[in-house]
Amino acid sequence: MSEAGWRFPGELEPVGEEEERISFRRGLEETPEMDITPLIDMTFLLLIFFLVCTTAALEGAVELPPARYGTAVGPANAVVITVADRPAAKLPAVYLAxxxxxxxxxxxxxxQExxxxxxxxxxxxxxxxxVLIKAERTVREGEVVRIAAAASRVPGVQLHVAVMEVR
Structure with a gap:
């Protein structure tokens, strides 16, 4: 036995002058870790890329609601601006008639403005x-807004957008 009369679990009896001990302690092991910072960076870059690219695709044909109430605005008492779609061109055709x-x-x-x-x-x-703006169904909403903004620069005008009549 050891000198104090008791021993640690796993401790062997002394052999000669040296004592043999069994060590149950584990060494400090490094646990493998994966650095996901580049993965998060790429995810955010892809998110930003798709947000920027899809906003232009979201603009499309707008379904105007039918008019239920209101008075008709005709060419006799209004400046009429007609906006026609040209799929091959960057801008729509704008007619002042x-x-x-x-x-x-x-x-x-x-x-144009x-x-x-x-x-x-x-x-x-x-x-x-x-001011009455008539636009074809396939004209992008952004173009109609741009033309309306140009017409509303003149103070004292009332802006109207043509809608389908209920029959």
Whole structure:
């Protein structure tokens, strides 16, 4: 036995001058860890990429609700702007008339907006304080909003967007 008269579990009897001991302690082992920081970075980059790419695809044809109440706005008392879709072109065809009459405005955003402002100012000077925007079903909503914003730059006009009539 050991000198104190008791021994640790697993302790052997002394053999000669040296005592043999069995060690039940485990060495400090490193547990393998996986660093997922690059995975999280890639996930967020892909999320941002898809958010940026899909916002343009979400704009599409807008289903306008049918008009139930209200008064009709006609070309006699309003400046009419017609917006026609051109799938091959970047911008839609914008006509300063009721329907596709005459030549469309140039394919330049600034030139279109300037021409719209001039036409609305001329209509206001002629006593037409209403602006009616007629757009085809396939024209993107963003283009109609851009044209409406250009027309609303002239103070004193009321903006109307054409809707389907209930029959």
């Amino acid at each position: 009721d329907g596709k009459k005459g030549t469309p405005l140039p394919d330049n955003v600034e030139a 300037e021409a719209i402002v001039r036409a609305v100012e001329a209509g206001l000077a002629a006593g037409k304080s209403l």
